[in-house]
Every structure is written in structure tokens, then in C-alpha cells.
Amino acid sequence: MDFEQLKTFLHVCRLKSFSRAAEKLGVTQPAISAQIRSLEKEVGARLFDRDGGKVTFTAAGRLFEPFAEHCLQCHSHIVVAVNELYRSARGEVSVSASEATSLYILPPVFAEYKKQYTRVNLSIVRAEHLRSIEMVVNREVDFAIVSTPLKDPRLTVQCIHRDEIVLTVSPAHPLATRSTIKVDEMLQFPMLLLKQGRQRTLLNNFLESFDAQPRVAMEVDSSELLKRLIAAGLGMGFLPRANVDDDVRGGLLKVVKVEGMRISRELALIFRKDRTLTHAAHAFLEIATNSTEQLYPALRTAKAAL
Template sequence: MDFDQLETFLAVARLSSFSRAAEQRFRTQPAISAQIRAMEEEVGAKLLDRSGGRVSVTAAGKHFLKYVEEALEARKNVLSALKEMDEVPRGEVVVAANEATCLHVLPEVFAQYKKQYPRVGVNIRRSEHAKILDAVNFNAVDFGVVSLPVSDKRLSVVPIHREELVIMTPPGHPLSKRKSALIADAAQYPLLLPKLGRTRDSLESVFEERHLEVNVSMELDSVELMKRFVAANLGIGFIAKSNIVEDVKAGVLCEIAIADAHIRRELALVYRKDKVLSRAAQAFIDIAVKLKSPAFERAK
């Protein structure tokens, strides 16, 4: 039995699902099932009950789970202590964030980090909000970068980025020559909106407050796809200002300020409160905070 198997058992036990554990562990479901079977054969007891359409931990499994958690925590602390013996940060930092954050917010942080600490590996995993929080809580990643607010009391939350949403249109659109426009102005046209997430929730709240009936032409789960479809004149959308800087410079998209609302995207670095931070991890936090977006300074 090895630590990889223990981590797999912990994921299945906490998620009550082989398929979700497989996704969390970046494995196939058959591989997860094989690991669990091997563990049960080794310990000579059934650890998980797969009957009834869901996965539950057996009495033996609950007893075993306590030792698994203690063993994994002890391993993490030993490895962290050994890394701390070196004055120069090294090892690896694993960060989870969504597509837009990976492409438009984090590159500057990672560039500065690698410049100062070239011996530290950086592993980036793209995911969505709920799965990022799960990955942080299950120690599958060191940090997550997610939209605020974050209500999970198990997590430390460090704000690192704030910016306004703008309206994006293709060149030649009736709104494209304007410096600003009302929410109601944008609502007159077919809209491309995020399928899920905090930005979609914020927009829905604004539409409801203004009693606007909007024509949602498409719902998309990719910011880059939304940008391409707006550029193809399939509708207009709302997007964080930093996400279209290069597109506006290239003349592919136009940016119009929202005149009657401040719809903000706020991002934070999150990690477990009980996590023992390595030098490499603490250095990452320091750089992310140092490079906070100017909007934070203006808001003080």
C-alpha cells in the first residue's frame, strides 16, 4: 500500500463517488476502482459500500479513514519540513484557476515568480469554481484562484485582483463607437453570456433589478469562445476588461464602458487554513499580493 492509494481512498470517501474522485485525481474511473480493490484485498476488509446507487464508507472504512488522514498529514508535514531546510525556495507549486484567469491574470504573477525562483516548478490546472475549491480542500493543489465571495470557512482568502466588466462588441456594431452605454442599451441586442459562474450571477442580478428582458442568444462555458463568437458578429457580451486588451488593440473587438452599473470581477487566492506553507508557497502568495491590480489601490 502506498501514499497514492491512500490519497485515492480519501478522495472517494470524501466525495462519495468514484467518478468524482477520478476527476479530482486526474485518473480514469477503472483505475480508481482498481486501487480501492487492491487496498481492500490488502487490509482484508470492505472499506467502501457501492450498493444502493451511491458510495458510502463502511464501519471498517471509517476506522481506516482516520489513520489515512493522519498518515497523509504526517507525510505532508515531513516533506514540508525537509524543504524548509533549504534557504532557497524549491519544489513545486500547484495552482488551479479557470481559463480566463490562467490566460489574462496569472501570467504576470507566474513570470515574476519564475524570475525570482527559477528552481521552483509551477503546475497550472484549469478548472471551474466549485472544482477548484474541492481541489484545494482535498490538497490536490496548493492554491486556487477563484471569484469572490468565498464562504468556505476552511479556507484562507487573499484578494489579489479586481476589475470592472465592460461591454464587448464586434467592430461596426451600433454600440462600438460609443465610449459608454447603459445596461438597457446592451440588452436590446442578442447577448452571449457565460453558462455558469459568478459573472453570470452578477449579470442576472443587474437585469432583474432593472426589470430587463434580455435575449440570450448563446450560453458559453469559455471566455475565449465567447470572444470569438462576438468577433464573428453573433451577439455582444460582457467581459472583464483585462480579457480583451489585446483584441481591442488588434481591432478584433471593441470595448464600451458600462455607464450605469459597476459590475466587478474580484479574484482571490485561496488555500487551506491548516495547510503548512512551504517557502515556495509563501513566496507565491507574496508575489501575487505585491502584483495586486490597481483597482484595489483605488478602492482604499
């Protein structure tokens, strides 16, 4: 049973004629008859009595008519709803990102998006790098924001944010009064590091280029925890500038420049190449990729410094 058969059935009902229904639908009368026979076979009962040119309902046909009407109305509502979904921003957009990205990068993007598209429900799933990629690949979320580089032929990768990794200390740290230090000075103090990830890899490469062996006081698996430990005076550490700008302005942390150190990180918005984006998803993509710097002034400053 399909919608064309139901449409044919209802035209025959209203016009009480196979020939007039064929003319109305722009098909041949044999085609109308074939559709009705197929429908009757599936229903398991005759729907019309034909006496010469006169067409009347059988009891089964009269019973079937309101159900056919309801099915076509549902079909119409489905088509309108789906078309509306792609014409205007409504529905839901889901994004996966790490804890730090959720705290420091996404809020201004989400705020601008909700200001423009109030009828869209935004949801964020906090997950680390590999899990975020997996969720996009498995179609569990629309987008993810992850560190680059990332090469996966299934994914579209669009950079949305770039800033530097900076040495961060508490205001009470011996280096807090210094604006710039040398690498060998830095190595005299305990260091807090992330256990793994792109940021740790970049830092390892930098230290290896100086043949430097840091005094590792602790390794943690969260950049937010790392920041809190630095503020508590347990050691110094490296964090993205966007993560610490508010704390530096508030006097809770200090940033110290290390001579010869130029480490930057990039975050990209990723989504499946074969995913059909709704109007709401297209709108989020546009805001996230084109407006990040305008929405978050600190990013402009960081980018200019690179």
C-alpha cells in the same frame, strides 16, 4: 526499531563500551543496555558479546553495522532535505485556476516568480470554480484562484485581483461607434451570455434591477469562447476588462459603457488554513498577493476606474 536505537548501537560499536557510550550520549548505562536489548529482540539475534568490561561484535552485530550506518545516513539526508525545503525556494508549487484566469491573470505572476525562484517547478491545473476549491480542500494543489465571495472555514482567502465587467462588441457592431449607451439601447441587440457562475449572477442582478429582459442569442460555458463569438460578430457580451484589454488595443473588440452599470469581480488566492507552506509556496503567496498590480499595468487602470 528507531533511529535512537541505531545511534546507540553505533556509539557502542565505536567506543566498544556501554559506559562510554552512555557518557557520550548523556544517558545512563542501564538506558543504553535497555536500548540494545530492545534492538536485539527486534533483530532476533545478539549484537554484542560482553566479557566483563570488554564489548565485541557477534557475527550478527558485524553484519548489522553497515545497515545501521546507512539508515542513519538516510535519516540525516531526509532531515537536511526537508529543512532545506523550508529554508529556500525549491520543489514544486501547484495552482488551480480557470481557463481565463490562467490566460490573463497568472502569466505575469508566474513570470515574476520564475525570475526570482528558478529552482521551483510551477504547475497550473485548469479547472472551474467548484473543482478548484475541491482540489485545494483535498490537498491536490497548493493554491487555487477563484471568484469571490467564498466562505469556507477551512480556507484562507486573499483577494489578489479586482476589475470591472464590461460590455464588449465587435468593431462591426452597430454600437461599436458609441462610447456610452443606455440600458434600453443595449436590450435591442442579441446578447451572448455565460451559462452560469459568479459573473452571470452579477449580470442577472443588474438586469433585474432595471426589470430588463435581454435578447439571449446564445449561452456558452467558456469566457474565452464567449470572447471569440463576440469578435466573430455573433452578438455582444459581458467580459472582465482584463480579458479583453489586449484585443481592444489590437482593434479586435470594442468596449461600450452602459449608463448605470457598475459591475466588478474579485479573484482570490485560496489555500488550506492548516496547510504547512514550504518556502517556495510562501514566496508564491507573497508575489501573487502583493505584486499583481505592479506586474500587470492594465490592472492598475481597471482598479482606478472602479
